[in-house]
Amino acid sequence: MNSWGPEPLADGTTRFRLWAPDVEAVTIEIGTTEQDAPSPFVLSLSKHVPSPETEDVEAPFDKLGANGGSAALASTENGWWHITLPVGAGTRYRFRIGDTPVPDPASHRQWGGVHGWSIVPDHAYHWRTEDWRGRPWHEMVIMELHAGTLGGFSGVTARLPAIAALGVTAFELMPINAFGGDRGWGYDGVLPYAVHEAYGSPDELRALIDAAHELGLSVFLDVVYNHFGPDGNYLGLYADRFFHRDVATPWGGAVAVDEPPIARFFIDNALMWLRDYRFDGLRFDAVHAIDNSVFLDTMASEIRDALPDRHTHLVLENEANDAARLRPDAYDAQWNDDFHNVLHVLLTGETNAYYGDFADRPAERLARCLSEGFIYQGDPSPNHDGKPRGTPSAHLPPTRFVSFLQNHDQIGNRALGERLTRLTDPAKLRAATALLLLSPQIPLLFMGEEDGSETPFLFFTDFHDDLADAVREGRRREFAKFPAFADEKARETIPDPNDLATFDRSRPLPGADAESWRALYRDLLAIRRDRIVPHLGDVRAIGAQATGDASVVARWRLGNGACLGIAIDLSDTPTLHAIQGEPIYTDGARFAAWLGS
Incomplete structure (x- = not known):
């Protein structure tokens, strides 16, 4: 081929x-x-x-x-x-x-x-960590980073010692392949194999990964195989078969991954990042827009066969909540938006847009998420026109799910890019952070969370002329359905994605209580490392239930036979459920975790 x-x-x-x-x-x-x-x-x-x-x-x-x-x-x-x-x-x-x-x-x-x-590339590079084979999946604590806002590959490299000292074991770069302009999120890429020039050279990227491996950090890359951006995409000029023009997606015709040359294009791209740059894993963006399970399974199989001697981890973003893809021989895990969505409702009270799917009985929904993974497992979803979403997931171990309170989407797709530090009570956020870091699911952080950052993460691009106008006005129209932006003057306050100031404002700066937040993360991650991670190899849920309108108790059986219990109360007047074992962490009346028999 x-x-x-x-x-x-x-x-x-x-x-x-x-x-x-x-x-x-x-x-x-x-x-x-x-x-x-x-x-x-x-x-x-x-x-x-x-x-x-x-x-x-x-x-x-x-x-x-x-x-x-x-x-x-x-x-x-x-x-x-x-x-x-x-x-x-x-x-x-x-x-x-x-x-x-x-x-x-x-x-x-x-x-x-x-x-x-x-x-023409030169992949010759003298690796200092040639013997690195990665870390097993159950050890992952992942931090999502945007290379551009951190000063490119060299800027990320400078931050690695602090990330490792926190207790984080891996970081994930938002897409770094070439896209139009100098700055952007990376999801409008058009050359999936090319390292984005503004971030640094291929060897600077390799040096970043080498330095991470020296510190024991695994490195993930977010890749986008479901669409191409609008600036610099020439494929339609000479290979219109690259797209199914009659299959609509938010970005135009669906990518035709059923065509052998196109499947090869993406599978070889995945292998390039893993082989030539020695990434430890990939996160595949919005595979529900690819909608081809044969391609997804074939790609996973080829990657597994090509790299049998390394810990290589494959993670999906899949709005379809398709549990069938989360097999040991296929994908390690899926980003679990359900976890974020229900906790966002409990923390902020917001029920607009897709949060409406989680507004009713949120504590019961959180209990299902902690016990079974997906909340929507074939249930009708109001946000999807009442159509069923998801498949049963209770049979899957908790480590098949990547949980998060914030990520680039959940912050940056807000009109003003607010973080949770600006949207909820600090005590509630501390409790939710403890839930994230001490539950058996794989936790994902977004850069700046560990510092209690209050700076926004905004949607930014570097388009010009008519395309810049279309992106700016399109973003403002997108929020016209929200009450806060129904008025045209209010919509004009939404930052222009193409303004350099929008990008500069998105650099994560420490909050006023940065050291307090860092201490919290260090303490929680040390507990996770010492008391929980060694026993996640054969973990299974043994039940969770709502104990109030905003409180939940959940339990898991760890691989050593011990029971991990967690109780959280996000109400305005919290009263914790009784602890049934050895406390390993408590936070007032809002949160407790314990180990029992």
């Missing part, structure tokens, strides 16, 4: 491939490494059916003159184009479709942004 992208060969040449089933001719242009200019030749690649003995045709420089030249292109079935050229790592190149220059869709590095030149 054909693979995507440039392949430097042992003899110093490079094999280039492109899937362009919609065109009759492709041109490859080679640029210099010193300036933005093509070298004195242009290869015109016309359709050619190769003999059975060859797949690529070399085009040596000595056959190309100052006025340009041509070389035969090996064109196989199903729209693939191939050529091997006497150029090596660091060479700039791009394809030309008609009059339009386009980057390699599998470019590993860009020069000049997503509309600029692609660069």
Whole structure:
């Protein structure tokens, strides 16, 4: 099967491939490494059916003159184009479709942004942690980071000692592949293989991961395989079959992962991040928008087969709450939005939009979440037009679920990007934090939580002209249905995503009580590490129930036979359920955790 992208060969040449089933001719242009200019030749690649003995045709420089030249292109079935050229790592190149220059869709590095030149990669790197094999899944305590707001890869590297000292065991980078402009969340990426230039070089990324492994930190990457962004996406020009135009998603036609070349594009991308950069795991964004379980299972199987000797962890975001994907041979876990949503209702009283699904009997819903994983397990969802959402999950161990109080979506998709420190009582937030960190589910934090940060995390982009206007106005229209922004003047207070100040305001700064919050996180994570994590290998829920309108008691049987119990009360006048064992942490009348028989 054909693979995507440039392949430097042992003899110093490079094999280039492109899937362009919609065109009759492709041109490859080679640029210099010193300036933005093509070298004195242009290869015109016309359709050619190769003999059975060859797949690529070399085009040596000595056959190309100052006025340009041509070389035969090996064109196989199903729209693939191939050529091997006497150029090596660091060479700039791009394809030309008609009059339009386009980057390699599998470019590993860009020069000049997503509309600029692609660069032949050099994956040679001297790893200091060559023997690192990762950490088992049950040890994970993950912190989500945005590389751009932290100063790029070097800025993240500088923060690693503090993250490790807190007791966090892993961090997850929001998408770092190339997208339009310098700043953005990364979910509007268009070149999934290329490291975003504004964050640093590929070797700076490797140095970040190397430093993390030296500190015992696992590293995850958020990848987006369900859509492409609007700026720099040229696929429709030469491979319209990349999308099912008749299958609507919020971003346009669905990505056609049932096409073998397209499935290969994404599976090879996942393997690149894990092999060439030594990430320990991937988080797959919004796979419900892919809606293809065969592709998801095939991708997981190939990754497992390719990396049998490492702890490699695969995590889904899946609004469909599909428990069938959470098998030991497939995906380790799923982000559990249900946990966040019900706790947000209990902490803030907000019931707008999707929080309406959790407004009724929230304590009972939290009890189900702690005991069974998903709250919606085939139940009708008002936010989904009353349609059933989810499948039964009570048979799954708690470690199949990633729980969180905040993440980039749940903060940044608010109109003003407020964190929970601005939305709820500190005592309630402390209790919810204890629940998050001492429950058997895998906890995920968002950068700044550990410092009690009150700075917003806003939606920001770096688009220009008409696209910038469309994004700004579209965001304001999105919030028009909320009472607080029904008035046009109120909507004008929503920060412009393209304003540099919006990005700068999103840098996480410590709150006034930062040290108190850090001490809380250190204490809770030490308890988790010493008393809970060693016994999570065979944990199972043994029941949870609401004890009031905002209070819950839950219990789990740990692998050593002990019972972990937790009681939480988020009411305005809390009264804790009686502790039934050895207390391991208490916080006034709001929270208690204990170990019993």
